[in-house]
Amino acid sequence: GESVGLHLPTLSVQEGDNSIINCAYSNSASDYFIWYKQESGKGPQFIIDIRSNMDKRQGQRVTVLLNKTVKHLSLQIAATQPGDSAVYFCAVSNSGGSNYKLTFGKGTLLTVNP
Amino acid sequence: NAGVTQTPKFQVLKTGQSMTLQCAQDMNHEYMSWYRQDPGMGLRLIHYSVGAGITDQGEVPNGYNVSRSTTEDFPLRLLSAAPSQTSVYFCASRRTGSTRNQPQHFGDGTRLSIL
Numbered sequence: 001g002e003s004v005g006l007h008l009p010t011l012s013v014q015e016g017d018n019s020i021i022n023c024a025y026s027n028s029a030s031d032y033f034i035w036y037k038q039e040s041g042k043g044p045q046f047i048i049d050i051r052s053n054m055d056k057r058q059g060q061r062v063t064v065l066l067n068k069t070v071k072h073l074s075l076q077i078a079a080t081q082p083g084d085s086a087v088y089f090c091a092v093s094n095s096g097g098s099n100y101k102l103t104f105g106k107g108t109l110l111t112v113n114p
Numbered sequence: 115n116a117g118v119t120q121t122p123k124f125q126v127l128k129t130g131q132s133m134t135l136q137c138a139q140d141m142n143h144e145y146m147s148w149y150r151q152d153p154g155m156g157l158r159l160i161h162y163s164v165g166a167g168i169t170d171q172g173e174v175p176n177g178y179n180v181s182r183s184t185t186e187d188f189p190l191r192l193l194s195a196a197p198s199q200t201s202v203y204f205c206a207s208r209r210t211g212s213t214r215n216q217p218q219h220f221g222d223g224t225r226l227s228i229l
Contacts (some may be wrong), residue, residue, distance in 0.1 A: 004156070034217050043118075043220035044157070045202050089156065101172065102218065104149075104156040 002106040004092055012111045019077040023090035028071060030092040034102070035064060035075045038087045047075070049088075053068045077110075085112045116140050120205050120221035122140065125132065127195045127228050135190040135224050137205030144210040146188040147172070147218065150201040163188055164210060195228045200224070 002024050013019050019107040025033075031052035036044035050057045050064045050073075057064050063076040073090055120138045139146065147162035149172075159172030163182040177199060179191040188207075192199060202225050206218040 036220075041222070043206075043222045046217040046219065049217050091157075101159055101162070104158075106154060106156040 001066075004090060005105050009106070009112070010109045012113060015079050015080060015112055015114050016072075017080055017081060019080045019084070019110060019111075021077075021088050021090075021110065023073040023105050024042070025071050025073065025090075025092045025103075027092070027094060028068075028101045030071075030083045033064070033066060033073050033075075034091045035062075036091060036104075038089065040086075042052075044089060079108045080110075080112050082112045082114060085110055096104045118205055118207055118219055118221035120203075120224050122223045123194075123222070125227070127226065128190075129195060129197060129228060133196050134201055135151060135192075135226070137188045137190065137221060138186050139188075139205075139207040139219075140186065141207060141209075141219070142185060143207035144185070145218075146182065146205065146207045148178070148188070149192045149204045149206065150199075151175065151204060151223070152201050159173055160190065160203075171193075176220065192226075197228045200226060201227045 034049040035047040037043045037047050048059045048062050048064050050066050061078045063073045063093045087109050089100040089107045090105045118139045144165045145177050148160040149157040151157050158174050160178050162178040163169045165183050166185050169180050203222045204223045206220045208216045208218040
């Protein structure tokens with residue numbers, strides 16, 4: 001099966017700093033990875049995804065890095081803003097098996113201090 | 115487009131009562147799913163559907179039923195509510211088709227308390 005963990009349950013940063021949120025996964029067959037942001041009282045919101053044929057993918061102020069050798073995934077947020085305060089989840093799936101099932105990590109609470 | 119719409123937003127039930135959580139999407143997504151979110155547990159898959167008339171079990175299906183009579187709707191039924199089913203329930207949908215890897219889009223959840 002798949003287990004997904006996060007290295008830190010909470011992360012506190014100063015406004016303007018860069019944030020790095022980490023995620024480890026266990027199944028080497030996992031080939032699709034997603035980061036979600038969840039604000040209080042809302043559902044998870046898609047941020048960025050990456051497939052296993054890539055090591056890095058960039059979006060607007062966000063970068064996802066994938067290290068398949070050590071089964072590690074990270075989300076980098078540049079110039080963190082108060083609006084980035086939320087819980088961040090990584091999720092992984094294996095399209096070689098049932099691609100319909102995502103396994104979610106437990107989440108990291110990001111707090112941005114003004 | 116409204117995206118994924120869940121109703122109700124909040125519900126309190128007594129043990130043994132039944133109810134249906136509604137989920138509708140207007141994106142013509144083939145795949146729909148239900149998750150529950152508990153403190154410290156992340157999101158866990160209850161049931162999912164890859165198209166109208168097709169449903170399958172996820173990680174924690176016991177105590178829940180689903181049906182998929184249309185592409186748009188995917189209701190989740192609690193047959194006899196138990197306190198262990200107190201949770202926040204999220205519905206999600208995504209496209210399938212030739213591109214297998216697509217992100218799921220989530221509703222804003224139903225907060226359910228069983229007394």
